[in-house]
Amino acid sequence: MAPAAIEIANLTKDYPYGFLHLKKKRSLEGLTMQVEDGEVFGFLGPNGAGKSTTIKLLMGLIFPSAGNAKILGKPISDIEMHRDIGYLPEQPYFYDYLTAAELLDYFARFYAFSATDRRERVQRMLKKVGLETAGKIQLRKYSKGMLQRVGLAQAILHDPKVVILDEPMSGLDPLGRREVRDIILELKREGRTVLFSTHILSDAEMLCDRVGVIVGGKLRGVGAPQEIIGVKAHGMEILFEVAAEKAAGLPLAAQATRTGDRYRVHVEEEGLYAALDQLRAAGARILSVTQMKASLEEFFMSLVAADRAQASAVEVSGK
């Protein structure tokens, strides 16, 4: 079995605060996990959960208070490791006096590619992220979505084995998100390892082999997206259409949310067939039946609530 691409062991980060920096706030606590070679791993969590802190630690932008991590078998303090890693920062911002082509050329120079190779790579990357016609425009004129694409281009410019993306879909329109998803899938097909953070459930479900969920600086679970998020399926949603005169005598219609002649009702899984029979009997037209899963928000909220309950329990026992 190939060694893990990313190995994180007991990674902890405390931020000092207060006038003399004597107090400490723990933003990441004993994170231990692995990202296997060639997999797409989603790092899920609400804002402030510790996703970006973990990624910054991996990239050497901040330093751990305890624990360590390795990427491709090398410690994160080894700068040469960065030859094989691509990184997209959250809400990336680049030198706005440069054009996209100049920026990519600037970054390519750090890898000592030849001038011909640099030119070829820059053009290839601009095309890959859909910016081939905007390559000669200064970045100060770029939209947020275009900057995100440039960020993605610079992250994969040097054909890295491991690509780490911090909120890559953030700020993108649906088309842009689709393109980023396609690029991530292409990276996977090319055998690269991708770790990306997100709080968008659908992205994680669509792309990830595995996800890790982090809340309050602590890892709450690692596994396939369906295992981690899908376990919270609760009930069914029926969308149906029925004439107003028939709806008057229909108990389900009274419970439903109405939009014109259309009704949307939420029933327990066990009561589904009875509800469908009732609708058929009333002459309703059933448009769709969907299994309800907890939204990511609900999922996070339940974890956050548990986290707070635990914190207050510790506080009470401490008192």
Add this chain to the structure above:
Amino acid sequence: MSRVSVVAWNTFREAVRDRVLYNLVFFALLMIAAAILVGEISLGIEREVIVTLGLSAISLIGLLMAVFIGVGLVSKEMDKRTLYAVLAKPVRRWEFLLGKFGGLLLTLTVNTAAMAVGLFVALLCVTRSLVAGDAAVLVAVYFILLKLALVVALALLFSCYTTPLLAILFTTGLYVAGLFVGAMRNVRSDLMAPALKTFLGWLSYLLPNFSNFDVMSSAAHGRAIPAALALQNTAYAALYCGIVLFVAAAVFSQRNLK
């Protein structure tokens, strides 16, 4: 191209594109006005006036650039987070720092050289000919550049661990204190307690000695500047910059980015 020179070249490119070199227009206008005015007055001190005014302007404009751009070299990159993508590449923090220093020094060199050309043109317009003593003006310009290198190194050091405003205050404060290093060493012992005099003596060796770089009077009067002083100032600036940059790199290497 080394990673340091890649960063340095980009820093220079940033200065050019941010129109930093537009200050040359102001300098050119100042020199033209001075040449016309001095020509009108014609008191036999045209050379002194032009050289003193020109060197003062070169020094002041350079200092403003060194302090205000210097403190932003790293802090601006941290604030805007442009640094993240750079440090994700195989670039060591000290290489980035040295590149930023080199880039601003290159900008200041180009700027100072252009202003020196302007000064010589103005001098030629006023005196109608250049003499051997004018070489001292070139040495004075070189000393200004050495001084600016020191100021940039200090600004860079402070910007690595404090806010831009405090970095400006610290750099300016050290510059002003450094102008009085000679006075600190030569203070009369009967005017203060021996302990204080000893302290000032030590402090004078710790502070950057900017007074050594001031040869404006000699240059204005066409007096030759000893080669030994040029060598001494070059070695001093190189050593002091080296130490300051070493400390800056050590501080920056431990710094958690936002």
